[in-house]
Amino acid sequence: MRIQVAGVVSFAVLVAATSAGGRDEFLNRGEETPFLHDDYRSGRVHERLMNKMIAAVARMRVNVGDASNGAPKWEPAVGITPIAKFTPCIDGYAGTEVNNTYACRNLDLYSFTPHGELGSDDKIGNDIWGWTHTSGGVTREFGLVAQMDGTAFVEVLPSGRIGYLGRLPTQSVSSLWRDIKVIGNHAYIGSEAEGHGIQVFDLLKLLDVSLIASPKTFSIHSDLTGLYNGLPVGRSHNVVAHAARNLIVAVGSNPRTDICASGLIFIDVSDPSEPTSAGCAAADGYVHDAQCLVYYGPDAKYNGTDICYGYNEKSLTIYNVTDLADPRIISITPYYGVSYAHQGWVVDEKDQRYLLLNDEDDEVNRSGWAADQKTVTYIWDISNLAHPVLTGHYKSPAVAIDHNLYIHDGLCYESNYNSGLRIVDISSINEDPTGAGFFEAAFFDVHPEDDDINGIAEYGGSWSVYPFFESGYVLVNTMERGLFVLKYTGSV
Numbered sequence: 001m002r003i004q005v006a007g008v009v010s011f012a013v014l015v016a017a018t019s020a021g022g023r024d025e026f027l028n029r030g031e032e033t034p035f036l037h038d039d040y041r042s043g044r045v046h047e048r049l050m051n052k053m054i055a056a057v058a059r060m061r062v063n064v065g066d067a068s069n070g071a072p073k074w075e076p077a078v079g080i081t082p083i084a085k086f087t088p089c090i091d092g093y094a095g096t097e098v099n100n101t102y103a104c105r106n107l108d109l110y111s112f113t114p115h116g117e118l119g120s121d122d123k124i125g126n127d128i129w130g131w132t133h134t135s136g137g138v139t140r141e142f143g144l145v146a147q148m149d150g151t152a153f154v155e156v157l158p159s160g161r162i163g164y165l166g167r168l169p170t171q172s173v174s175s176l177w178r179d180i181k182v183i184g185n186h187a188y189i190g191s192e193a194e195g196h197g198i199q200v201f202d203l204l205k206l207l208d209v210s211l212i213a214s215p216k217t218f219s220i221h222s223d224l225t226g227l228y229n230g231l232p233v234g235r236s237h238n239v240v241a242h243a244a245r246n247l248i249v250a251v252g253s254n255p256r257t258d259i260c261a262s263g264l265i266f267i268d269v270s271d272p273s274e275p276t277s278a279g280c281a282a283a284d285g286y287v288h289d290a291q292c293l294v295y296y297g298p299d300a301k302y303n304g305t306d307i308c309y310g311y312n313e314k315s316l317t318i319y320n321v322t323d324l325a326d327p328r329i330i331s332i333t334p335y336y337g338v339s340y341a342h343q344g345w346v347v348d349e350k351d352q353r354y355l356l357l358n359d360e361d362d363e364v365n366r367s368g369w370a371a372d373q374k375t376v377t378y379i380w381d382i383s384n385l386a387h388p389v390l391t392g393h394y395k396s397p398a399v400a401i402d403h404n405l406y407i408h409d410g411l412c413y414e415s416n417y418n419s420g421l422r423i424v425d426i427s428s429i430n431e432d433p434t435g436a437g438f439f440e441a442a443f444f445d446v447h448p449e450d451d452d453i454n455g456i457a458e459y460g461g462s463w464s465v466y467p468f469f470e471s472g473y474v475l476v477n478t479m480e481r482g483l484f485v486l487k488y489t490g491s492v
């Protein structure tokens with residue numbers, strides 16, 4: 001299929017044509033996608049994904065169906081009990097009882113807490129992030145657990161158990177999508193809920209040790225440090241933190257007809273109590289997720305530049321955002337098998353030579369390398385920012401859709417929905433960027449219902465993972481169950 005650029009000519013296209021040398025130049029590289037470009041630009045492709053997610057959650061909630069028909073036979077409140085003790089992975093399983101036993105390798109379970117015990121009425125989880133506080137030689141680690149109806153705050157205790165401290169309810173209505181990042185001691189929380197905006201919450205409030213005994217529901221008015229109300233209708237799909245510049249970047253902020261085209265929306269948070277609009281980058285339209293960093297890498301002319309790596313549905317799009325009033329596109333690169341470029345992470349922030357990307361729809365659509373529905377991770381050489389090169393891929397042994405991935409110390413932590421957390425050893429990347437030397441170092445399958453059919457490319461299970469704690473505890477937030485605290489036991 002030829003890629004077509006016909007259709008609605010939006011503001012985004014015009015900006016790209018004038019400031020980045022023309023959109024066609026980037027798109028007509030012969031890469032094929034199952035969709036026409038107008039399907040992406042109109043939002044139809046993303047809407048299709050969101051509707052699948054909504055349908056999957058509806059199935060989780062009514063407890064109908066049969067895994068062999070593709071419907072998870074699970075109802076969140078049924079049969080899920082907390083696990084409040086160390087439960088090692090032995091002979092391929094961790095867990096305690098029927099319906100609460102998980103296939104695993106090289107990851108031990110330290111605790112499991114259902115969403116209902118984390119103060120949620122909706123009992124459906126999504127994103128997760130972490131915060132570490134050190135004072136007087138004492139380090140404490142905290143998890144920020146996103147749920148449909150708010151954010152639950154937990155302390156990850158030295159034993160790996162968690163203390164539930166309280167919650168910040170949603171700023172408007174419930175939504176399947178909530179996303180959190182941290183800069184310094186403040187959390188920034190966005191959601192697809194209309195009228196939500198970006199909540200700014202001072203995490204120092206969590207240091208109060210009395211919270212473990214009596215968890216607190218914080219006020220969405222008096223307990224907020226700030227609230228950013230400048231998004232078009234208050235919605236965002238993800239929030240990105242560019243900590244070095246005290247910048248929060250809201251992405252996927254509908255509607256696409258807005259002047260910012262759901263692109264990168266910059267919010268200056270130098271004063272967290274006064275989050276301030278700092279412009280936007282509309283030129284490649286909708287940005288689903290991004291990572292923004294000061295560039296330190298081999299492309300010498302960008303050394304010290306502020307770069308955003310954008311996961312833009314039909315392409316990897318790289319921006320120079322040094323001047324927020326004049327953001328520039330460096331490259332827009334579609335790729336083999338592209339179906340829905342979703343999220344990714346650079347392998348090494350201090351030497352931005354490679355990044356890994358996940359495509360959220362290739363397994364569902366059976367496009368390119370994902371024809372057999374085993375999760376595919378795309379490997380990119382970004383040493384020339386104007387010409388990123390897809391150098392290879394890694395294929396998981398398990399069938400599943402992939403969601404967020406994060407890279408820490410040569411390991412890629414993949415949150416792969418119904419196949420759970422998959423840790424991939426990518427330390428061979430500098431010698432061989434084809435991915436031939438990548439291997440699965442560990443896994444913890446948070447969704448047993450599909451184990452007897454070898455996995456399923458459906459929504460459910462693990463939404464996201466936070467692997468950056470010094471203690472080595474890894475937090476996994478699942479949609480239908482709750483929060484898992486795990487630790488990797490393999491050698492790095």
Ligand SMILES: *[C@@H]1O[C@H](CO)[C@@H](O)[C@H](O)[C@H]1NC(C)=O
Nearest residue numbers: 073074075078079080098099
């Ligand atoms: C396990 O799950 C099945 C299916 O939801 C349910 O019928 C059964 O009662 C559960 N068993 C226990 C011990 O909770």
Ligand SMILES: *[C@@H]1O[C@H](CO)[C@@H](O)[C@H](O)[C@H]1NC(C)=O
Nearest residue numbers: 296297298299300301303304
């Ligand atoms: C980038 O700048 C830093 C100093 O800020 C320097 O140490 C480094 O060698 C430079 N890298 C390149 C590729 O020019």
Ligand SMILES: *[C@@H]1O[C@H](CO)[C@@H](O)[C@H](O)[C@H]1NC(C)=O
Nearest residue numbers: 301302320322323326327328
């Ligand atoms: C990055 O963008 C800034 C501001 O728009 C511009 O001045 C600078 O030349 C750009 N850097 C490169 C290497 O193109």
Ligand SMILES: *[C@@H]1O[C@H](CO)[C@@H](O)[C@H](O)[C@H]1NC(C)=O
Nearest residue numbers: 034035036039364365366367
């Ligand atoms: C892949 O996407 C195309 C475009 O929407 C659609 O026509 C096709 O049915 C999809 N294939 C699968 C297997 O989902």
